[in-house]
Amino acid sequence: MTRSRSTGTLLRTAAVTAALTLAAACSGGGDDPAAPDAFSYSLITPGAAGDGGFIDSAILGTKKAEKDLGVTGRVVEAESVAQQEGVIRSTVATHPDVIIAPGLDPESLLAVAGENPGQLFGVPSDIFADKLPDNVSAFSINVHESSFLGGYVAGSMTETKKVGAVLGIDNPGLNQFFYGYKQGVLAACPDCTVTPSYLNGEFSDPSVGQEAALSLFQGGNDIVYAVAGLSGQGVFTAAKQEGKYAIGVDSNQDGDAPGTVIVSVMKRVDQTTFQLIEAAKNGSFKAGFVQAGLADEVTGLSWADGSTVFADKGPAAMAGKVAGVTEKVTGLKEQILKGEIKVCDALNEPASAACADLGLKS
Numbered sequence: 212m213t214r215s216r217s218t219g220t221l222l223r224t225a226a227v228t229a230a231l232t233l234a235a236a237c238s239g240g241g242d243d244p245a246a247p248d249a250f251s252y253s254l255i256t257p258g259a260a261g262d263g264g265f266i267d268s269a270i271l272g273t274k275k276a277e278k279d280l281g282v283t284g285r286v287v288e289a290e291s292v293a294q295q296e297g298v299i300r301s302t303v304a305t306h307p308d309v310i311i312a313p314g315l316d317p318e319s320l321l322a323v324a325g326e327n328p329g330q331l332f333g334v335p336s337d338i339f340a341d342k343l344p345d346n347v348s349a350f351s352i353n354v355h356e357s358s359f360l361g362g363y364v365a366g367s368m369t370e371t372k373k374v375g376a377v378l379g380i381d382n383p384g385l386n387q388f389f390y391g392y393k394q395g396v397l398a399a400c401p402d403c404t405v406t407p408s409y410l411n412g413e414f415s416d417p418s419v420g421q422e423a424a425l426s427l428f429q430g431g432n433d434i435v436y437a438v439a440g441l442s443g444q445g446v447f448t449a450a451k452q453e454g455k456y457a458i459g460v461d462s463n464q465d466g467d468a469p470g471t472v473i474v475s476v477m478k479r480v481d482q483t484t485f486q487l488i489e490a491a492k493n494g495s496f497k498a499g500f501v502q503a504g505l506a507d508e509v510t511g512l513s514w515a516d517g518s519t520v521f522a523d524k525g526p527a528a529m530a531g532k533v534a535g536v537t538e539k540v541t542g543l544k545e546q547i548l549k550g551e552i553k554v555c556d557a558l559n560e561p562a563s564a565a566c567a568d569l570g571l572k573s
Contacts, residue, residue, distance in 0.1 A: 250492045252276065252284035253307040254484075255298060257314045258415055259288055262441040264461035265336055265480045269313045272335065272484025279485075280492055290415075292316045299323045303330050309491035311335060311484055321347070331496055333487030336480045337384055345498045348490070350483040351559075353504035354476065355391030356547050357511050358436075359554045360540050361458050361476040362395025364512070365434045366403055367536045368456070368473065368529060369396075375406045375427035376436035377446050379414040387558040388438045388460070388476070390569050394555050397569075398543075406432060410439055420445030428453040434473065436460070447471055456529070463513040470524035475513040482509050506548055512540065 254273050256266045276282050284307065289298035296319035302310055303323060309331040312320055317340045324332050324344045334349035343349060365374045374396055378385045393405040408423040420442035424435050428449060435450065436458045437443030443460060447468040450457040459465060459475030466472075483503065490496040503509045514537055522533040546552045555566040 250280070250282045251307045252282055252309050252311055252488050252491075253302045253305065254284065254286045254311045254313075255295075255302055255315060256286060256288055257292075257295070257316075258290050258441070260286075262415075263444060263459075263464055263467060264440050265313055265478060268462045268478070268480035269311065269335055269484045272481035273311070273488065275481065275485050276488040280489060282488060282492060289315065292319070295319045296323060303327050306330075309333055309488060309496070311487060313480060313484070331491050333484075333491065333496075335483035335487055336478065339384065343499055348487060348496055348498055348501065350487070350501045350503055350509075352478050352480070352483065352509055353387065353502065353556065353559065354478055354510050355387045355556045355558070356505040356554045357476050357478075358388045358391030359395035359398070359547070359552075360512050360544060361436065361474060362392035362397075362405075363399045363540060363543060364395075364474050364536055365392070365436065365458060366396035366399030367539065368532050369400060369403060369434050371431050371433045372400060372403045373406070373431045374403060374434045374436075375408060375424075375430075375432040377408050377410065377420055377423045377427070377439050377443065379410050379439040379442060380412045381409040383558045383561065385409075385438055386571070387556060388436070390555040390557040390566060390571055392436050392476075393569055394565065406430070410442055414440035414442055416442050417445035417448065421449045424449035424457075425453065428455045434458065436476075437464075459513070463516060463518055465513050465518045465520035469520050470526065473521045473525070473529075474518070477511055477513055477516070479509040479511075505544065511544075514540070 258266055260270055273284055287298055287302055289295040295316050300323055311333045313335050317338050324347050328346050332347045336352050338349045376389050378389055389407050396403050396405050408427055410419055413419040420439050424446040427435050434456045435446055437446035438460050446457050451468050451471045457472050459472045461478045464472050464475045522530050553565045555569055557566055557571055561571055
């Protein structure tokens with residue numbers, strides 16, 4: 212099966228790769244004895260730039276920190292779990308003021324953090340652990356409510372009343388996306404069906420995502436939510452190939468396949484990355500878990516950020532629905548924030564009535 216990537220993705224990859232090159236050339240107080248008072252960060256990523264998701268978003272957060280806070284730093288890749296502990300240890304040895312670690316293996320990260328209590332670690336997006344050492348601060352970005360809004364979009368715009376989702380793995384973190392999405396679809400279209408397809412941990416292979424999405428599209432689903440990292444790019448390829456539609460995730464992916472990606476459910480790892488670096492720099496770094504979500508503006512829909520790509524580039528019949536759906540979504544967001552709508556949180560409250568109504572077994 213042929214792998215392909217959109218022009219938008221290639222351009223963004225080139226831009227982020229350039230940022231990586233600049234970051235790698237920089238070092239802060241921990242690396243440069245000529246600048247002992249400079250504040251430095253290291254960002255350790257579980258893959259390369261250009262994923263169109265949280266890695267790219269974290270890198271953008273570090274670029275903002277460099278610009279706004281005057282910090283310097285570097286990006287280090289640790290693509291496999293087997294590599295990660297060694298990469299974390301070697302990074303600690305360079306003495307950055309804070310290590311930002313999105314998506315790393317929690318056992319490896321926490322083991323090294325426990326052995327190095329003087330080194331600060333920031334996790335900008337979720338770590339599955341019961342407790343954290345005193346030198347680790349971790350954001351938990353709850354995406355169920357924004358996924359509900361994305362699902363409502365899908366349920367409002369589907370023409371077949373069958374929509375799907377491609378997810379990297381079947382676990383509580385990814386199911387927080389799925390069950391919020393499913394609830395949103397059913398809120399807009401009670402007689403719709405919502406079908407998930409899990410990739411068994413394959414987050415980095417667009418061809419795998421493409422195969423899963425093709426199966427869903429050929430089964431009658433006309434909109435598919437891509438929650439699978441780089442593999443999600445294959446969902447966009449399949450949607451374009453079949454004349455169907457997709458919903459993006461993590462970053463604004465509307466331009467990755469213009470006229471095919473209807474909207475993106477954004478997870479603003481750029482903001483949480485910036486906040487962790489800022490807190491470490493100004494002395495307000497606090498260990499423990501930091502819960503954040505729709506109310507904190509660290510997650511939401513790309514439409515709310517001003518994206519008009521689908522409205523401008525989508526087929527007239529579908530694009531014409533955007534204005535009306537946007538108005539409804541704005542009202543639903545307010546209802547969620549006021550507590551008038553309770554959305555299933557498959558990560559933190561899987562036993563809730565909202566989740567039980569969707570068939571989730573805790």
